[in-house]
Amino acid sequence: MLSTTAASLRALETARQCAMLGAHHRTISFITSLTPGYIARAVYCRQYPAPIGRPQYSEDFLFKTSRRLQAEASLLAAHYRRLTGDGFLPADALITAYRHHRTTHPSSELGFDQAFFTVSRLDGIWAAGKSVLSFVECLNCHSSYLAAHGMAKRDNCPVCRTDWQAPSRRRTAANAPRSAPAPPVPPRPEHDEPWQLDLDIAHVRLVRRLEQLGAGHRVCAVLAGEHWTNLFRASRGRPTVTCAHLSRPMPLDHWSAKTEVTHRVQYAIFAAHFRRLVQLDLTPVEAICTAIEEMRKACHGYPKPVSFDRCFEIAALLESLWGVPTRQFDLVRCLECDSHHLVSKAETRPMGCPFCMLIRRHRVLLPTPEAAGANPS
Ligand SMILES: [Zn+2]
Ligand SMILES: [Zn+2]
Structure with missing residues (x-):
């Protein structure tokens, strides 16, 4: 993995x-x-x-190949050097320089492996144990061209001795060599099977996002579809084995009484966003992540933020996902304040709307507006 x-x-x-x-x-x-x-x-x-x-790793490539390829390799290496000088990492500099080269020299025969081997030998990295190439500045055209270390400056700059207008010799040959750069590739047709690398990149990104949002490793494994998800079992005493109860389950028969009001407020905001996003056809995983981000934005500064894993459980119980057989929560609209909050179906006498309770609590705990107005600080 x-x-x-x-x-x-x-x-x-x-x-x-x-x-x-x-x-x-x-x-x-x-x-x-x-x-x-x-x-x-x-x-x-x-x-x-x-x-x-x-791969075409040839030590004497630069000295035996055509002058045009020598010139192209030198131009590419000079571009690579400018990029590394600007702080690019070697891999990024090589890829950027090679892409640039293909754009500026569409008929180029310089293969990526050759470019790679050239900068390896220039910097003594990757395939080369030490640096054996350096730049020599041409006195005529002032380009930098590659030469073996210690080579005296001579008038053999490949850049100004190449006839750039002439068609490439090998290009016109009947059998184009396989190092010829591929033409620009059209967008992938839909029937093509997905690229494993793309799937892996998306997977790593998803796992990182889940971890940054605070998902526990088990919930993370469930949401990212890890193959070892099946190893997880519900906690003891649960009638069913579901993915949603990875930790101690919430007490659904006394849910509103046993859940703090400020937590119920956060769950309500999360659940409302989650349901809306699922209805917009987001995948449940995307909907959970986005709904948690929205809820945390709305509840920014709450002293007791609810955990990612509990929100996952709320989402599973609300929409009967991840192994939960039936919906265990309703999202109920409050007639007084018009906001929606969660009510457990298993609870016979649920407490009221948490938003209204918060307002009531503030009325009790905070000074009344009159009193505050009478004593301006
Ligand atoms: Zn020159
Ligand atoms: Zn209310």
Whole structure:
């Protein structure tokens, strides 16, 4: 299972970019540190299949290839260097520079793996143990081009010696090499099966959101659809085994009496938002997260905020979700204040509207407006 740290989300998103740019398995492994098994299983898809063969890591690529490719690699590396100089991380700088290169040189033959290997050798990272390349400034065109360390400045700048107008030699050959960049890909057709990597990225994002909202690990597992959800059982004494009762269940037969008024206010606000969002066709998981955010905004500063897991239980009992067989709560409108609050169906004599009770309590606890007006501070 993937962990949900920021690092893992970053690795997945980086792997996604690399796969779309045609990176080899090994290249993605170097850049992201994802395991080979995971890359093989999830990173490629029908639309972005794994490239065949070995990645083009060639130590003398820069010195044996065409002048045009040397020039392109130098331009890309210079762009990469500007980005890392601006604080970009190497992976982001490489991906951005490569994308830029493909836009500015649409007929380029420079593959992503070659670009990767070039900047590896420039910075001594990833596939290279140490830095063996550096920039030399051309005295003629003032571009920076790549050369082996310690090479004297000579007049062999590939940038100004390339005929940029001429069509690429290899491009015009009958059999275009497989390193040729793929043409822009149209949006994925709907019948395509989902990309495992996209599912994993969405999953990691969801788990992080749940954790940030304070979901306990069991509720988190249920909402994120973890396969080990089935390990959870209801607490002892519950007649049914449901996902919704992962902790000590709420006393539904005395719910309003045993629940604090300020908690009932929060549950009521949560439940009203939750029901509205579910009716808007949000998934129950999205609806829970958004309803909790809305409720916390409305109840900002409450000294005793209700927990995420209790809200999950309220949602399950209100709409009979996550294994709850029937609805256990009604959302009832108060005739006095017009707001909605929760009433447990199992309770014979529920207490009144918590909003009205709050107002009443404030009337008792706080000085009356007259008294406050008589003693201005
Ligand atoms: Zn030059
Ligand atoms: Zn009321």
